[in-house]
Amino acid sequence: RPLPLPTRSTFFHIAHISAQIHTISFGLQDLMTGGRLVLPNFLSLDTCKxxxxxxxxxxxxxxxxxxxxxxxxxxxATNCAELIIPFISIRDSLREVVEDHFGCEFELFVEFTGLISWTQGATIGWHSDSNQPYLRQRHYSAVCYLNNYGEDFEGGLFHFQQGEPHTLVPSVGTVVIYTADEQNIHCVDEVTSGERCTLAMWFTRDHLHNEDARLIKQLSEAFIYCDLLHLLEKGVSSESRYFDKKLQSSSQQQDNGGAMRSTHENYEIKLPANESYSKGINSIKKKASSNEWYNSFYKGVVDIEAVRCNADDKYMNSSALVNTLLPKAASSTMYWFVHDDQSQVAENESSCKNSLAELLERNGDNICELRLACLGFECFQEIECLMPTSCDPAKMSFGGRAEVPSSSNLQDVTLSFNGQIAGRSKLETPLMLQFKEEPIPYVFKSCLHALSVVQYFVWRKSIKLSLDADVSKSSSMTIFERHSDEQPNFQLGELVAQPAKKLCRSSMVLSESYQENIKTWRKIINSGRISHQQSADLAFLDKLEFVSFIQQWEDYIFDLWKMLLYSLPYWKASSCIFHVKS
Ligand SMILES: O=C(O)CCC(=O)C(=O)O
Ligand SMILES: [Fe+2]
Structure with a gap:
């Protein structure tokens, strides 16, 4: 899975082009005023997507x-550590550009990396990026634009207070780099519709604020039970059909035949456990060729996961892959997306008990469900799962029962209860999706799981459209074969013809005037040409085609996960996160 990793000479080339482009846009002779650098097409469209x-x-x-x-x-923290992999090469490249551009003889550290999106109403006035005592360590800023002004969102232009360029129009793949001090006071206009997405990074000379050190510690703790060699020693074997396909592709990739050594130019690492590690890798290779490795690897992880997870979780033991790699929810309040002119009031009130739930009913819902709803997917969950036992039943009210869709036994119930407790439960409860009144015959572990698959589908579909690539359709058969064993209904990760139990529509806030609300939310979090195209794509959604993307999503996540486990020892040894060439 190659990520674009421009070389130094490419950067100069890009900088040169960017100077030309911006000479046209801004009537400038020189882009570099105030130490600013604008690099159009720094990230490829696919990387942005x-x-x-x-x-x-x-x-x-x-x-x-x-x-x-x-x-x-x-x-x-939410069991999606593998999703940091797509960031790694970009971080390396950006740090290098910033070091080169500002002539840093010292090495810079990444202070922060994050994806940030601004929705309708978001704005920021004149400021510099180190203008608070707790931000003083920020020396350089880089903002990469991941989508387009005028297509994906309206408003949201970036302005420097003085000097050139005065205004930047965000366009997909462009990065702007500047010093974080008062030389570069800037602001962003209010976003008036849609969702403006950026990758924001800050760099520091202060090693005490090195993000890598914190992240490596966090990763090490997250993977404390996941030691590769330890798992290999366990050598658990099981039936292999599940991993046959992965194995073929991976045994081809793994033939790097030799010493474990980083190819990153700044780091010549000799791992402390170099010898035993390469022995381990050799044994991985051997085992891979006899179809054992992935099974043993997986079994090991799953066994440990099972111990770590609540033993009476009835959904735990169905699909190894699905259970191990699925997102886990953070605190439920972090998903409540409130949006209207009263959001400030909402913020103040949310400290009071119960008012949060009331506010949510008026103004918001959980962002996962909103995103699914905006793409035309509705969530259905078992009603018992939505009723937290710790919650006082007197505080819950159920009402507004509507007709049962004739094509299935999904039931439409409007739920209204304490947002906080129920919210967490909702985020961790298995669910089925319905698209345009058609139930998708698959049980997702949670709203987050479903959302990730749906967003993956949206991403890959848009690639397919733009490149006209032939995404294999055969995997829908694979997935049927894979789950052909006799399994009880409503098992996580299973394809189910008909759910055994009645499921309820779990959108609690939006049910009243569902379609009207969705229109508004679409404008807020998802608008413009691309999403229009996406809705058109989704309108042609064939549910079997969609199910085939569930397998592709698993393969994608699994590949990233392998890369993460492969890279982590290098990162630990160097206290630095960088792209490890395998
Ligand atoms: O998103 C942008 O264009 C800049 C955002 C910004 O100024 C900030 O987060 O400090
Ligand atoms: Fe800023």
Whole structure:
């Protein structure tokens, strides 16, 4: 899975082109005023789409109203550590550009990496990026634009207070780099519709604010039970059909035959456990060729996961892959997306008990469900799962029961209860999706799982359209074969013809005037030409084709996960996160 990794000479080339382009746009002779650098097409369209996929799958409510964010630390904390992989080459490249551009003889550290999106109403006045005591360590800023002004959102132009360029029109792939001090006071106009997505990074000379050190620590803790060699030693074997396909592709890739050594130019690493590690890799190769490795690897992880997870979780033991790699929810309040003119009031009130639930009923819903709804997907969950036992039943009210859709036994119930407790439950409860009144015959572990698959589908579909690539359709058969065993209904990760139990529509806030509300939300979080095209794509959604993307999503996540586990020892050894060539 090659990520674009421009060389130094490419950067100069890009800088040269960018100077030309911006001479046209701004009537400038020199782009470099005030140490600013604008690089159009720094990121490829596909890279931007991939980051957008990560953000739209995992974002939580940000640090201020109308803003959503996805930090690397959040990804690790929510069992999505593998999703930091798409960032790694970009971080390397950007750090290098910033070091080159500002002639840093010292090495810079990444202070922060995050995806940030601004929705309708978001704005920021004149400021410099180190203007608070707790931001003093920020020396350089880089903002990469992941989507387009005028297509994906309106408003949101970037201005420097003085000097040139005065105004930047965000366009997909462009990065702007500037010093974080008062030389570069800037602002962003209010976003008036749609969702403006960026990758924001800050760099520091202060090693105490090195984000890598914190992230590596967090990763090490997250993977404390996941030691590769330890798992290999366990050598658990099981039936292999599940991993046959992965195995073929991976045994081809793994033939790097030799010493474990980083090819990153700044780091010549000799791992402390170099010898035993390369022995381990050799044994991986051997085992891979006898179809054992992935099974043992997986079994190991799953066994440990099972111990770590609540033993009476009835959904735990169905599909190894699905259970191990699925997102886990952060605190439920981080998903409540409130949006109207009263959001400030909402913020103040949300500290009071119960008022949060009331506010949500008026103004918001969980961002995962909103995103699904805006793409035409509705969530259905078992009603018992939506009723937290710890919650006082007197505080819950159920009403507004509507007709049962004739094509299935999904039931339409309007739910209204304490947002906080129920919210968490909702985010961790298995669900089925319905698209245009058609139930999709698959049980997702949670809203976050469903959202990630749907966003993956949206991402890959748009690639397919733009490149006209032939995405294999055969995997829908594979997935049927894979789950052909006799399994009880409503098992996580299973394809089900008909759910055994009645499921309820779980959109609690939007049910009253569902379609009207969705229209408004679409304008807020998803508008413009691309999403129009996306809705058109989704309108042609064939549910079997969609199901085939579930397998592709698993393969994608699994590949990233392998890369993460492969890279982590290098990162630990060097205290630095960088792209490890395998
Ligand atoms: O998104 C942008 O264009 C800049 C955002 C910004 O100024 C900031 O987050 O400090
Ligand atoms: Fe800023």
């Amino acid at each position: 991939e980051l957008e996929f990560v953000h739209k799958s995992c974002s939580v409510v940000g640090y201020k109203p109308h803003v959503l964010s996805t930090t690397l630390s959040h990804l690790i």
